[in-house]
Amino acid sequence: MKIINLVIIILIVCSVNSLAQEIDIYKRPVQVERSHNFDVQHYRLKLTFDLDRKEFWGENKVTLNSLSDEFKECILDAKELVVTQVLNHLNVPLKFNQSDSKLIVYLSRAYSYKEEVIFTIKYHAKDPKKGFFFSDETPRNPKMISTDSFPNEARHWFPCYDYPNDKVTMELIATVQKPNKVLSNGRLVSITENKEDNSVTYHWHQDKPHSTYLSMVAIAPFTVIEDSLGSLPINYWVYEKDVEDARRIFKKTPYMIEFFNKLYGYEYPWAKYDQVETPTQGGGAEATSATILGQNVIYDKKADKDFSWERIIAHEIAHQWWGDLITLRTWSETWLNESFGTYSDYLYTRFDKGEEEGAFALLSKKNSYLREAHERYIRPIVFNRYESPGQNFDSHTYPKGACVLHMLRFILGDKPFFRTLRHFLHKHEFQPVDTHDFMIAVKESTGQNLDWFFEQFIYKPGHPEFEISYQWNENTKKVLLKVAQLQDFSLGIPVYKIPVIIGITTSKGKAAKKVWIKQKEEMFEFEVNEKPLMVRFDEGNYLLKEWTFDKKMDELLYQLKNDDVIGKMWAASELVKFKGDTLVAEELRERIQNDSFWAVRRSSLEALSEVEVDANIKLLKKVCKEKNSKVRTTALQILGDTKNSKYVSFFKERFQKENSYVAQAEALRSLGKCGDRSQISFLKKAANMGSPRNVIKRAADWALKELMKGS
Template sequence: MWIVGRDDKNPNLPLAERRVEYISPNSIQVSMATIYPYYRAGRGFAYPEYISRFTPSNDFRIKHLRLELWIDFDGESLRGLEEVEVEHFRGGGWVVFDACEMWIEDVKVDGRGVSWRYDGERLSVKLDAGNGRIQIAYRAKPRKGFHFVKPDKANPGRAPQAWSQGETEYNRFWLPLTDHPSQKHTSETIIYVPPGYAAVSNGELVARGSRDGWDYWHWRMDKPHSPYLISVVAGIFEEYAEEYNGVRLSYYVPPGYGGVYRLSFEKTPKILEFFSKYLDYPYPYKKYAQTAVYEFIFGGMENTTATTLTELTLHDEKAHIDFSSDPLVAHEAAHQWFGDLVTCKDWPHIWLNESLATFLENLFVRHDKGEEEFVYELIRDTDAYLREYRDNYARPIVTRVYKYSPELFDTHSYQKGGLVLNMLRAQLGEDAFRKGLNLYLRRFAYSVADTEDFRKVMEEVSGKNLELFFEQFFYNAGHPSLRVEEEWRDSSRQLLLRFKQTQGEDSLPVYILDIPVRVKTKSTEKVFMVELREREMTHVLSLDEQPELVCIDPNFDIFKTLEYARGVERHIEVLEKDEHVYCRVLAARALGRIGGAKAVEALRRSLVGDSFWGVSAEAARALGELRTEEARKALLEALEKVKNAKVRRVICEALGNFRGRETVEALSRVLSSDEESYYVRQSAAISLGRTKEAEVYETLLRHIDTPSHASAITAGVLRGLAELGGEDSLKVLLRYAESDKKTPARAAAVASLGKFPGRREVMESLRHYARDPNYRVRQAVIAACRELLSPDVIGILEDLAQNDAYEMNRRAARDAAERVRRSLERGVEYKELREELERIKEENRRLVERVSILAGAIESKA
């Protein structure tokens, strides 16, 4: 056992760098059979027909790709003339390009006719020599990978745009290429657009002019990058620019956003500077553009030197109260190092792109806002991963078994991987970890890498064997789940900590962990390192006096779930006295599960008085879960006192668990107030519907068209109407699902149809919108079907699972169909059991409340 004293000269050093004192443990025996009884592939991710996939081999490599592209906005089509410089390793042979659903008009090699064949998916060209330049003339009308956005009924004043989205393998739908991340080459694009339009692509702008009635923009990328990162964005934009350390920073936004664009992008120089210093590797390119486009199907895409972002990230001062673009901007900027400069060799290793970008995004939060905000980001990342883990599946971060590469872009590759990297940072120490990141970037710059490359680099800089770490957290599914009991023995001055690993069968039965334990007494404070080597272990800590506070892993360095077997009083002490956000959050959540008058009072104090907004928000959520009258009063009181908009959002959310006139009036005031942020009002609207009070219908309807960022208030009203239910509410939802409404409102309306089972008009609407051209609307159809759990939706979901243009929707639809089938198999018995459990839970809540009130009365009389 290792003990770390608080008398270190620098108590903020990572555990790996502190001066430590060694104390022999009572008895630690590790059986390798206990560590690795068998491999854990997880559950629910791979369907029966899934197979292992490996990086393809090629007899050739692309050295340079030059594309001339004419964009026909009226016809929503493309004409391309591509020249590809190729080296064939066998001195000649077939060169195969991915090229889906195109019209190939002509193919030449070095200007001469050549043998070629095309099957609608791949173009094969015969190269007679070892090197050559292949010229391809083609046309395309892409159904994915390249999108046209024009004015419509919902947005009549919208400026025309066209944009590509290549990741994972969609660029093949608009230009012939070897569409795999393992291929890296330089590129240039000459983009022809109508006069007055702008065009943005990778690299530097080397020429711009007019020719034959077209404007052209010539961009050249002189560093190798993967094909999926080739990008084209065209349309009518306003450009704003500045410079950072010799790098041109450009911000392209739709007309009308000039007054607010800085709220989204103003921290870009600071972000690039922080990453450059933290990684000890300057931004690797000469330009960085960020372009906001309409109807983007993701939040952002890190195309090399030319990130594309959703227009919904642009926002005004009112939204800026509790909405920020900084995480998105930081995430995509981090990809310029991890993803673009060094790219994962194949999709099973996508965590090398996404986990590292998520981790660096969180590090920027720490740099910009402090340690508490950083730890709370880690907590919320854990929550996001656990939702996917509990509701959908568990898989190893690195897995070759999948059908569609986009399936791997989930919380396992983003949040879980980022949390594991944070744990690795803590284990190696910050200095060694940073050196490892730097060496990784230098060694694989402008190339590709896999998980073993990353592991070996980290071993090289740290001198540690990391095979066990990577086996536990990257190559196996699941995560550690710990339950801890405390016992103080006053006679021997010893604190007993009983650890039990409670993870299920989709995780390793035993994780080998070293966990810091902070113990605070009246006179001292120490951090012990306890070693977990068995499923159940007891550690004995010798102290001079009884501890006041015990906090396991106070800085949340270890990726895990943690449950304390404590009484209410101990949780209250931690909530009110512990200096660490992680410990206070766990205490607030525990009190929300335990309940009782003391818990409510402690949560009330935390809600209005904690120094960090995240803990206050957790206290509000816990009070909502208790659903007692005293909890309701505490929330209403806090709504009058608390000013922080992020906390107010959660207070309004929690009030949705209650009914009664006072609750309705409070939420109605919030919804009607122009002083509140858009997202506080959205939360109030949803909760008003959850009160089930008929009078709120008119209140909600009055605010349905209130202008707000990303239609936040409209979407909140629609969700509130769905919660309220009734014929009138359904009519409104069906109206707002129509195509003359903005996408966020349509998506909210369609998803909310899941609250209306057994309705013919609902099923007809879902069938109709399952073929809607809008990606997010089809996503909403899947969400509604998932909630309905009706046999009628299976056909809709199966159609989407087979025919949707995007594989993410196919996967989501198939998962939803399986969920519906499982629910139907459980049948009526399950429904009755669930209702009985809810009845028992409600009776238990009332009993706890009555006992607590009685105890309080007795105490006051005494």
């Protein structure tokens, strides 16, 4: 559902440490799929509002079919809503009873299986705490209304069956005072002006079924920027002052939808696609055909390089298929929404920014999962223990599942993998699904039984931890590769069966061979005509794994220069073991200055900072001005760590000349580390500068504290 835009600290995790079980997630209660004795067909919602008093009045006409042979009472979810009347289809009042969280409607007779039941609930609410938000006007946003129905908060703004295993169509008819506008799910049927009171009524129709947690309404004096993809209307609902930035930020939306249309082999399913900014959302939420985004999505051009929401925009678009068209049946199955959404944002990055940025994006996802595995817990991806659904929206659900999909693609092959996705979407469109539906889709699309794969990576916790080494035998001309699996089997982690590609590079070129790992410890032999320059485990970086691979310095130096970007970054971090050897510093310096990919330059810089700093000040200063802001930031930080007051004027100059907020912030922190208290007024002045997420102010405040230490 939600994705929060955090600046991720990237670590190359290459050591095998024990996995954490800091939180005993097995103490959480077991949850089962909710049962229901009726099947809702349609909600027709009519809403009016008093924005000043933060009140609203609603009418929900519910159409449902009985799933029972004797259906007499209908129990709906309703929280913070005061129900005043329930009328049957003939407008005859029905008895009802309301508790804190439920509304029981007593029907006038017993209905039989599949019989249609219609009744209308009248209710009102005042400033709900959840689900439905009245926001005051601030310098950033106008007075407005927004919703967040995820995961079970729709019940805070309309009585409903609020669980994702039922799909419904909906209408929303909302009357507001001008100049407010109303956005909701589906197709805009009409806008009617009510001259008598200067109000306007919007009628929206979500005419294809979806789940209640995907319902939304947003009301504000928005400016609507119109865009399109062929006949598909695409609109951006933003505050008037944000129009210029919004045009730049959202401009790739049609291109992204077109990319996913082709990739999934399923045309975008809804009548339109809208994106709206709100003050009440942290990241993004994939309401059907109307994605809700936090207002931090809007930033100035300077912030593009460090605070881009492009990945989130792509991720939420992908949810229009993964989450909205097909929907998790229970909250144990969060990966069916989020891993597919997260894998999709990787696929978009790979498509739009190229292979190296794609590889880096996937590495970031792996590391994000590994951090959770080491610092918090491991769990199976499909997991039915939680107090609230939100607990399952973690780094197992988002990045781990995405990495698992990448492995599945590797095992199946590109065409069968995407054929499976297409089949899965078409077969289950507008339905709730679970993992078994996906496993069957794999079988139906490819003929392959991959139950063993799902058993290992979806239904069991953890990941493989490999210890790899090899020997070259000059006499037999063979490489003998030893692979051991060292994961902690007592935690329920299996001995993995998985294919892996071994890449062997000699002066004649590279040979790649796929082998199957099946045991705790195995040896593999490869005939090679000469001593290899480099032996690579998991060529292509398909596996979600941790590993150690003891290599000699010569091979690491070769790898740093010649491997793919992931291998280069790993080699840079491994070379720290050979600190003191002049060749190491020399090669790292060479990569810092000449590698074409920024993350390799940065990893080399980080490695160099552990090998030798003082001899490289001139280079560090040069790198503080290089083209990539992330590399510059790291260089500024390393130079700052020398805590040398002679760089004060350099850091001040960098702060003034930088065109990256994040690098500017680092320059201030480094200034603070220099210990020169005459810089206090400079830092105080800098603290007043506006910046996304206040990075400049926070850095200036940190630097001031650093300067005052010991006083």
